[in-house]
Amino acid sequence: MITKWAIILPFIVAFIIPMIRSKLKKTHIGWIALIVPIVLFIALLRFIPQVAAGKVYEHTWQWIPSLDLSFTTYLDGLSMLFALLITGMGALVILYSIFYLSQKEALHKFYCYLLIFMTAMLGVVFSDHFIMLYFFWELTSVSSFLLIAFWHHRKASRRGAQKSMLITVSGGVAMLIGFLMIAHMTGSYSIREAIQIMPTELTNTLFIPAMVLVLLGAFTKSAQFPFHIWLPDAMEAPTPVSAYLHSATMVKAGIYLVARLTPLFAINQSWFWTVTIVGLMTMFWGSFNAVKQTDLKALLAFSTISQLGIIMSLLGMGSLVYVFGYSPATVIYTQAGFAALFHLLNHATFKGALFMMVGIVDHEVGSRDIRRLGGLMSIMPFTFTIAMIGSLSMAGIPFFNGFLSKEMFFEAALRIQQADLYSSTAMLSIIPVIVWVGSVFTFIYCTILIVKTFFGSKDKLPRDRKIHEAPKGMLISPFILVTLVVIMFFVPNFFARYLFSPAMLSLYPNTGTMEQLTPHIAAWHGFNTPLLMTIAVVIIGVILFKLLPKWRGIYNTLPERFTLNVLYDRGQNEVENVGRFMTNLYMTGSIRHYIIYIYLFFIVVVGGYFIKSDSFAFDMTKNAPIEWYEISLMAVMIIAAILILRAKSRLTAVVLNGVLGFGVSIFFVLFRAPDLALTQLVVESVTTVLFLLCFTYLPEWKKEDTPKYTKLINMAIALSAGVLVVILSFAVLHYDEFKTISGFFENAYELAGGANIVNTILGDFRAFDTMLEVVVLLTAGIGVYTLIKLKPRKERKKNEDQ
């Protein structure tokens, strides 16, 4: 039940916040938003002892049982770890944002989006149903879009938002198809059930496509190479958003999905290869590119990409235990998975602190370009401390938690080298090399971050304002985070026992006990290869940093037009052009054309179906005899219809059209359908008024000058549509593909308490139809209103770009 409340509570508050905004003029509305993550964090903390004991909480709401749709949520070790991350970081980021964003901003919108994001993210980690997971997954994309474009008057913000939306949503759709394939193979939409059934479906031809599609979703979301290009552009968002969504939580949704589905797919070796290689490439490419950035936030964005690559590749390496099958000898591979979870939390702490640090610098100095920064150490000592601890942890230096997980990363890479995977030893042996090179670049950009911002001369700083240390409130959140960075170094095993071990059980179910899956983390583990690698990273890193101006040139070797960003832009332009061309082909703006499309479709599909199924059989012998008054009424209507074509003025045409309508209602009376007759009569009167009103807008009635050829074609289409309707109404009488439903309505009086069968159908038997029709009616009304009343205002368009 806690899971349901955790998902719903932020959503409710997200709705309340815009409403109470006007009541709270003085207070920063963030304080109200802050309550939500704090309450949830504490509520979740209370479940830690039970979850650490291996207990799983589950709760189900039946939604549409007949369609196997239920809203099942559950809380196990893995979702607990992520939920604590989401709520904990959420609380710190909201606290930080209260001091970061001024009262003048559209705060109600900001916190509304942020809380919707929290709902979506908690939904992702708690859902057991594939479709629900997909729903929340896309909701995170939508809220991320809204938050990136928070300063939507800036063109770069809008572009970044659109880019992230396009990439992550395309990945999401691919993932949905993958989910459907999984459900098709296993016959279940429940993630846990699918994991149980999947081993029997290994030879299924859908297995590999499903895996690729699901990974596409995870890789786009977690900014893995080559989909990482959206993350640097997403940095246009306000810094609290970058810290929360684009480093700590949302980009880790892909990690979550890979971790959650490892037991489902990892039995096939290709899972190991794809996840590990993509992760390593991302790690290398991210750290390599971070070095050349001059914008602090862009640097952190590439560093986030690189760190996500580390976590992803660790998950890949850990999945080897499934390839070899579980045995006491192979359980050692799960340590990579453990390192992934460990690094996940470490990354959230130090990267969150670093983002907040950059936010402070940006806020106080007014620039985050390292070419305009320098010497801030003496001006902002507290910020400097935060930056120092965060960067050193990220670089993997001792006394900070990053060191521990980095060592485990090296160790896992070395162990993979010795894995016995048939002919692929060459591939495996370069893994530690890539890992090491990536770490060297990581060390270099961490050094750049510190040295360029806080050391050196103050000459380059902007002179137009007095720079001072950030207000206390802004320092609270990063201080809590860097304290965690240090604490986690000294008592890692405490966190392991209560957070990572239970999560390991979800990552590797049925492989071992919690004790077997949990390695003992020790800061000092002797002079072994990983430690030597770290020492080498530091030495080479310092040398390369000193020589940076000499080898910077390699970043210019790749021509601009081959970069992924240019490729993306060109692709987007092409798609837009083709789309515009296609739309212009048939969207001519002429109602006559649109009616032709509709009629042609009707003739081809409906008429074609009836011809194909040979259902045009009808016989008149059983029909009632036709009376003379029916014939004469019919004659009047036919004459009226023909006269419409020859009418010289619009008024005549409308009146003649009215004759048709009233004729039909007389027929209704003759055939004893008073309800229909009544409705038809009133509708006819009201539409006549409407017609007359519309005429004031129309140009003068002119003689048509369309070519004879077009006229003939139009006549043919009109005639065949009319003939088809006539034939259909005869044929329907004898069409018996479907069972008749009139039996349901026979005892309407007992079932619905009404003697008027028409109304009991409308209001009771088929009330759902009527309700939706009413909604459609309202939508149409609003549509007409907006079309006429709300014309685009030209002057507003001008100042959209600033």
Add this chain to the structure above:
Amino acid sequence: MKINDLILRTVVQFVVFIVLTIAIYLFFAGHYTPGGGFVAGLVLASAVVMLYISFDTDTVRKGLPLDFKIVAAIGVTLALLSGILPMLFGQPFLKMSSMNIQFPLIGEKTLATVMIFELGVALTVVGVVMTIILSISEGSDD
């Protein structure tokens, strides 16, 4: 175009009430005899249209200060509510129920929740028809 037709106005003043009565009759009759929410809504709308045709817009607006967009929205909400209400009592969505109640003067009558639904339909129809007609007749000038 200014209409100043004395005969039309005088007749409309009486006829409107007759039409309104018919609308109310149709609404309540719908359960047993021809009629119902949809027709009642349309008839109501035609009564209002009649007023607008014979009098000028300002006069009608003064006598009938209604925003028909809101009327339509209330209608849809009522229809939805009548569907959701049964769910609170553990019944399926849109489950209709009825009860017989002894009224003073008019005797025993059946009260059914379907009436709420029908009222919603009627209000939506009036609201939408009037919104469309009024917005077309007023144009985009204001």
